[in-house]
Amino acid sequence: MADSQTEARKRSGLAVLLIMLVSLLPLVVQHGYVLRILIMISYFAVASYGWDVIGGYAGQLSLGQAAFFSIGAYAAASAYLIWKLSPAVGALAGVGLAALLALGLGSLVLRLRGPYFTLSTLAAAEVVRILLLHFKSITGGAEGRVIPYTGFNLSALQFATDRPYYYIAVALLALAIWTSYQVSRSRLGFQLAAIRNDEDAAESVGINLMSAKVKAFVISACLTALAGAFYVIYDRYIDPYSTCSSEVSVKILLIALVGGRRSIWGPLLGAVLLIPLTELTNAYFASIRAGASMVVYSIILIIVVLYAPDGLIRVLRRRPSRGAVTLQPGPKGRNSHASA
């Protein structure tokens, strides 16, 4: 008993320390660019926590998170630019829309397994981008839209400095981490773990596959859309390629993969490593060739898959992942077995 009490005290002490550190950080960080990177880290971590619910816990590799990211982003931007609403309202609407899309799309494509599901999500994101390009009157088409800065305005979420954005980002990050934690210890989390291990077996013990997978997909979409919405509110610029390219989907997935799937801290660690790296590669290599950062990403992915297939967080903790036995989709997928 005494042991668990000191353990709990140690933990809450650590949490308080962490909160203090995080809230004081912008006072220490004077450099605006560094603060900007911290904000980006938070938003992409949130999107990646979203991916982790479907891609990590449920084991269904989604390559279409950019679709949800853009829906959140465009909802926030359009609410403000077209309907003169607070972008925060738009963000909420975007989360709702993303949830609806995940429900509809998920009910269709979550019937597919393994790579077939992955490919459909990839296609879905492509469709969303084409739609965004097509409906110019609302989205601004390929030129995108700029949200003009009109001075401090709380309802428009426009601030003179980056500090308020930082606190918003950190709050959303906390929400994402909390969601991930709740999913991991919930009944749904247990169902998803069974599904990840063996879908047929999970179904034969009585788990409603579609219901559990769709729920996970919806939660995943909500978090990713939330990230997209606040990313645009901060960045004040939006176009279909920067929010809805496969590059965005890959980035979101890669952050979780590198940091560690199904982990409370994995996606955050991934974002802390990859986002500054993107900035560096963009700064140093972009002038050589467009897409140089993708080359760097690929190299990192190869290294991580070879030497830390469970993500770097587990290298730090030196503890095997709960899912280590079945990282790959099993040979028992419906589409891959032809045995009689």
Place this chain on the structure above:
Amino acid sequence: MSLLEVESLCAGYGDLTIVWDVSLKVEEGEIAVLLGGNGAGKTTLIESIVGINPPQKGSIRFKGEEIQRRGVHRMAELGITLVPQGRGLFGSMSVLENLYLGSYAPIPRAKRAESLEYVYSLFPILRERKTQKAGSLSGGEQQMLAIGRAIMSDPQLLILDEPSLGLAPRLVETVFRSIVEIRRQKKIGVLLVEQNLRQALSVADRGYVLESGRMVLEGRPEDLEANEHVKRAYLGC
């Protein structure tokens, strides 16, 4: 009224039909054995019965009720539990977690503690291994766990898809003995899918032989064993 009654069932994948016009039944408290070589359509037939791969034609009745298109996850509630080929364990979960997932449906969940004791009495090794990950068990232990998990759902019909696959002969005997034991104590129906003809027939009350997707023989096990065709094709004499 039989426990399970399959009538003129056709099953396959997409436009391809693999199992043609198959009928079989399993009575309460009886072990029925479905025999056949590789590629005969045994697994296709079983997956069709439990709804993993819905049938193209025919009827499936459980206790007189049509159960087609009920959804696989409803089968456990109805009282039909499949031990899939290759065991279908949740490898990253502990033995105990696997067993608990067996009693996932509401009715078996109420009897969880009792079922768990029964499974432990059947396979004492599982009690020793309860915190160990299922993926780290030996082949025989995994098969015991797969059967144990099925028992946790308190089924009325237990379907086992090649439980002897990849096991040493002595373990095959242990597994078969446990199936007979479960049938005797729980009075449930068992549909046992096997390639291991001689041993399967020795525990069976009824046998079916499936060849190239068609039911070529059915009858009492001693008759099947004496059948010239079976002898030549499966027993090597």
